Amino acid sequence: MPEQKTQLIEKLTGVYTSKRSYYVELKEKVKELSKRNAQLEILNELAQEFNITLPRHYLDKTIKKIYESVRQILYLSRIAILTPCGENLLVSFCYISDDNCSKGIEITPDDGESLWKAMDNNSQIVWRRGADTKDGFLLKQGLEVAVINPLFTQNKFYGLFLVGSDRDITYDPLDLAFFRQLANQIAIYLQDGALFSEVNRAKLEWEATFKAVRDIIIMVDPELKILRVNQAAVEFSGIAEPELLGKKYCDVFCTADEPCSECSFYEALKTREMINFQRQLSDGRVMEVYGYPACQGQKNLGLVIYIKDITERLKMQVQLLQTARLAALGEMAAGVAHELNTPLAVIIGDAQLLLRTTPHNDQKYKILKDIETCGQRCKRIVRGLLTFSRQEQYVFQPLNVNDVVKEALSLVSYHIEKSKIRLSLELDEQLPHVEGNSQQLEQVIVNLLLNAKQSFDEDEEEREQRITVKTGLDQERNQVFIKVADNGVGIPQEMVTKIFDPFFTSKGESKGTGLGLSVSLGIVQKHGGTIAVESEPGKGAEFTVYLPPSRSTADG
Numbered sequence: 001m002p003e004q005k006t007q008l009i010e011k012l013t014g015v016y017t018s019k020r021s022y023y024v025e026l027k028e029k030v031k032e033l034s035k036r037n038a039q040l041e042i043l044n045e046l047a048q049e050f051n052i053t054l055p056r057h058y059l060d061k062t063i064k065k066i067y068e069s070v071r072q073i074l075y076l077s078r079i080a081i082l083t084p085c086g087e088n089l090l091v092s093f094c095y096i097s098d099d100n101c102s103k104g105i106e107i108t109p110d111d112g113e114s115l116w117k118a119m120d121n122n123s124q125i126v127w128r129r130g131a132d133t134k135d136g137f138l139l140k141q142g143l144e145v146a147v148i149n150p151l152f153t154q155n156k157f158y159g160l161f162l163v164g165s166d167r168d169i170t171y172d173p174l175d176l177a178f179f180r181q182l183a184n185q186i187a188i189y190l191q192d193g194a195l196f197s198e199v200n201r202a203k204l205e206w207e208a209t210f211k212a213v214r215d216i217i218i219m220v221d222p223e224l225k226i227l228r229v230n231q232a233a234v235e236f237s238g239i240a241e242p243e244l245l246g247k248k249y250c251d252v253f254c255t256a257d258e259p260c261s262e263c264s265f266y267e268a269l270k271t272r273e274m275i276n277f278q279r280q281l282s283d284g285r286v287m288e289v290y291g292y293p294a295c296q297g298q299k300n301l302g303l304v305i306y307i308k309d310i311t312e313r314l315k316m317q318v319q320l321l322q323t324a325r326l327a328a329l330g331e332m333a334a335g336v337a338h339e340l341n342t343p344l345a346v347i348i349g350d351a352q353l354l355l356r357t358t359p360h361n362d363q364k365y366k367i368l369k370d371i372e373t374c375g376q377r378c379k380r381i382v383r384g385l386l387t388f389s390r391q392e393q394y395v396f397q398p399l400n401v402n403d404v405v406k407e408a409l410s411l412v413s414y415h416i417e418k419s420k421i422r423l424s425l426e427l428d429e430q431l432p433h434v435e436g437n438s439q440q441l442e443q444v445i446v447n448l449l450l451n452a453k454q455s456f457d458e459d460e461e462e463r464e465q466r467i468t469v470k471t472g473l474d475q476e477r478n479q480v481f482i483k484v485a486d487n488g489v490g491i492p493q494e495m496v497t498k499i500f501d502p503f504f505t506s507k508g509e510s511k512g513t514g515l516g517l518s519v520s521l522g523i524v525q526k527h528g529g530t531i532a533v534e535s536e537p538g539k540g541a542e543f544t545v546y547l548p549p550s551r552s553t554a555d556g
Contacts, residue, residue: 059189063093066182070163074175077166078141081151081186082107082115083159089115092159101141111136115160118148122157124180126171144168147176149183151190158190216253216307222269222300224249236307249305265291269300278310285311337382344382348375377411380439396527398433398550399441401471401482407438408445409469416453422466431473432549434480440523445469447516448484448543455488455541463487473549479529480549485542491535499533 059081067079080094080101089107109116113134118125125148127138138146143164151158161183171179210217211231219228226247234241237252244252250263268275268291275291288310294301351372358365405427416423452467470483491499500521521531528548535541 059093059193062189064095067095070182074171074178075165075167075169076163078143078162078164080162080164081159082162083190084157089160107137110134112138114138114146114148115162118150118160119157122150122152124149124176124183126176128168138164142166145171147171147179149179151183151187153184153187153191156191158187158194161186215309216305218249218253218305218307219294219302220249220265220305221302224263224265224303226252227302233307253305253307265303265305268293268303272300285309286314333382340382341379344375344379348372348379351375374411396435396437399436399438400433401431401441401480401547402427402429404436404438404441405445405469405471405482408442408449411442412446412449412453416449416467419453419456420465421453421456422464424466424468426468426470428472431471431480434527434547435550436527436547441527444520444523444545445482445484447520448545451516451543452484452486452488452541455486455490474546477546478549479546481547482545483542484545485540487540490537490539491533491541492537493535496533496535500531 063079063081067076070076070079078094078096078101081092082089083092084090085106087109089112091101091103091105091107094101094103107115111134114125114127114131115135115137117133127133127135127143127146127148129139129144141164144167145165147163149161149163151161161179163179210228213230214232216233216236217230218226218233220226226244226249229237229241229244233253234244237244239252249265254263264275264277272293272295274293277289279287279289281287286309288308290306290308292304292306294304351368355365355368355372358368405425409423409425413423449467449469456465464487466487468483468485470485472481472483473479474481500517517531524531524545524547529546532544532546533541534544
């Protein structure tokens, strides 16, 4: 009975209804709070993943994860990210994917009016089927509702974040705010990804440039331990890059004699100023070395060491110096030629006059003929030296080097044999012709023969003194050669690299001017050839003139 009274009172006063409404409302509040907490958890988890993982390809997995997480609290059937592609938009990420929405599909402005509106206004758009807009792309998806979120950060557009539903549902304002927050996180991720790609691209470009430089580049720490090397350094050292790292620079690349305490690199680290010096390697190459200090504030990070092979540059400088000296020689030769040509003309003329009145069987006839021949030869040599010194063009024609050798020997063989030097001749009669000037090449052979004659010790009479002249074809080089070899005193090793320098001589002022080999090398180079030298002190020297065969014989 009391219970019935209580129920009657509750019905009359409405207390029961209020309790039930209260519990229903409380249940809805708890459900709403749970959904908001789930949304916050999704945003927090997404932010953590984006902070850890930057590679762009990871977004595929993230999009799928977002879809699966959001679907537990909000209904949706598709999410996608559209990125700029020229004047259009490109589906870069999509879940769930099908023929109408898959990665790589392009969307034109005529097929996505609402998409472009969200992009242009930088505002969230809620699209519904039946809207008076040209949105062919959204209609093809079978969507009833789509929430379009622009991806902007720091005033830069990265794309659109699209959330779609195939049911006609209504997302409340807090749901729409949640989608905007998701879009903000994705925009930051895309921005970071773009920056990461840019930095990575710059890093790859720098590494490619670093490796491509043909000069040696080495990065070392303040203790001169190697941090990084380029490919040129690896090739120079002959040690693989992983094995080089951590080694002391001095143990691998240094050729200095001074102790490490006097190392120029330590001075550069101390003064924080660039240093530069040259080092000559055991093989004769000359390297120019630069050390650039790398600093960060007051902290020394190490050095960037740059090493360049300047051997060819130095050779070029020597060649330029030689050219300058020869130019000066040309000026001198012009005056000398003028002074010599007049008496030579008189000598030649008088000899020719006497030859006309002297019988051939007269003993004087041969002497007069030698005077005329030598006078003509002197005249050609003076003219040839002047031509060479002025770097004028020669008149080239096909010729046989054997004829050149014979002509040169006819001028000096008497003087050689008179000195009790045995002269041997080994001529290859099957040689191809060369393109050249016979007078100039004769001058070269005469110079080499006279040098060979002067290489003997005049006081030595115990062993046979001999000069050998040999011609042939070097099959490996495909070049005709003329060798002039002697068994004289030879050339000291330290002089071999200097003997072609203008005015360099080891014979003394009475025996040479130091121009013979310099002029000879210039003539041979003008013929497209070179002169090689082999010598051993006490055993003699061998000079080999290499000349390319003429094209007609080479092709034939």
